Amino acid sequence: MLRSAALVVLSFAFAPVAISAPLAINCTGNWAKTIESLEPQPEGPATLSAIRCLPLPQSGYPVSLSPDGSKIFSFHSIEGLWIGGLNRSDANHTFPGRVLSSVFSDKTVPFEWLADSSEVIGVKRNSNRGGFALGPLQPYLFTNDGRQTRLPALSHPNGPLDEIFWIGGSGLAFATFGTKGAYYKPEHEDLNPTISLVDxxxxxxxxxxxxAAISGLPSYKNLTGISSRVDKSGRARVLTAWLPNTWLLWDQGESPRILPIHNKTARASYTLSMDGTKVLIMGNLSATGLICEFHNPCPTPTPQSGMIAELRDVSSGRLVWSIMGTAKQFSNSDLPAISPDDQYALITMPGDHEDIGLVSMTDGSVLQRFRMPGWGSLTLGFSSDSKQAWITGGATMAIFNIGPQK
Structure with a gap:
């Protein structure tokens, strides 16, 4: 799974560019206007350090940086998994094979870096040419030099392993069995859909x-989101969202329970705070109107006002703060990122145009903003020491230094 805080000391990888003037690394052409648009305004904690062009074989898919900041992987459900370094001379390898991403987000992928950055843990599956499953998911470990190691199969009497969401880079995961029978050839009925915590x-x-044993829980088909953390004792906390407006918390060692969180955003993007006590929920605020493909000019979108993002207490559902605004263009919320010290968040923000904002987790104040680049599918993240932040999109990465709040 792409995780916002699974990074360790990015400054090791980017130390040569931690100078006053941002640099474009491994990039060709003139990047001056892009660099200018990415400099956070007004002056504050974040400053642009560098732009790095990544050696991806295919751009536009979500990118995950390794915890030590030295390697990346990119995954697409048809093209497969690619693992490589930050430079074209680094070892890299593509593992072809079809594996569906989550049905609710193409950024919630069934792959994750191990905490020591040595390997990517993920899955493979036998599929037909149309992408339909011929068998269950099978866990594997993958490396950038082409090695792959088959892990023990995960099996359950209620059905095959159908989805997996990694937790914490250790092999711990939230998994489902007997939930995707309609995606098989031949199809099969899921009589007892089951959720689980696995190693x-x-x-x-x-x-x-x-x-079905969880009172008040909708059908598994209504699952729309998942976020997880591991506490200091190594126990998992998993927060899942289900339509309509149902939030289920599962603390390892306890029974899953429905929470009094009231947020009706359809297919909300959200992230648990590092201590797991709060949840940052995006509002998917967008203008409305016609999207024209063949008519020119297209009618101007109708602005919509409402919630851009909100922070809630997990256990009580209490609203801590919210950010309101007006979207004047068509937009969609990306998955937010929270710094490991729980001080800052990076969120996408609609307005006259789409921005990325650096937000205080204390009170929800927007400290700085910069223009969202048109690089393709974005991911946002922080280093584990909270001293750097990054965004990736397409085959490009922007790195920001985070200093004391001014």
């Missing part, structure tokens, strides 16, 4: 529960 490295199901 994929050893092939062990740690805890499981049939969704």
């Amino acid at each position: 994929a490295k050893v092939g062990q199901i740690l805890e499981d529960v049939e969704t």
Whole structure:
């Protein structure tokens, strides 16, 4: 899974560019206007350090940076998994094979860096030419030099392993069994959809529960989001969102329970705070109107006002703060990122145009903004020491230094 805080000391990888004038690394052409548009305004904690062009074989797909900041992977459900370094001379390898991303987000991918940056943990699946599954997901480890290691199979009497969402870079995961029968050839009926916490490295199901046994929980088909953290004792906390307006919390060692969170945003993008006590929810605020493909000129979008982002207490659902605004263009919220010290967040912000904002997690104040680049599918993140932040999109990465709040 792409994780906003799975990075360690990016300054090791980017130390040569941590100077006053931002640089374009491994990029050709004139990047002056892009650099200018990415400089956060007004003056504040974040300053642009560098832009780095990445050696991806295909751009436009979500990119995940390794915890030590030295490698990246990119995944597409048809093209497969690519793992490589930040420079074209670094070792890289493509692992072809079809694996569906989550049905609710193409950025929630079934791959994650291990905490030591040595390998990517993920899955493979036998599929037909149309992409339909011929068998369950099978966990694997992958490296940028082409090695792949098959892990023990995860099996359950209620059905095949159908989805997996990694937690914390150790092999721990939230997994589902018997939930995607319509995506198989031949199709099969899912009689007892089951959610579980698993240790994929050893092939062990740690805890499981049939969704029908959770009072008030909608059909599994209504699952629209997931975020997770691992506490200091190594226990997982998983927050899932289900339509309509149902939020389920599962703390490892306890029974899953529905929370009094009231947020009706359809397919909300959200992220748990690092301590797992708060959840940052995006509002998917967008202008409305016709989107024209063949008519010119297209009618001007109708602005819409409302919630851009809000922070809620997980257990009580209490609103801590919210950011309101007006979207004048068509937009969609990207997955937000929270710094490991729980001091800052990076969020996408609609307005006259789309921006990215650096937000205080204390009170929701927008400290700085910069123009969202048109690089393709964006991901946002922070280093584990909270001293740097990054965005990736297409085959480009922007790195920001985070200093004391001014």
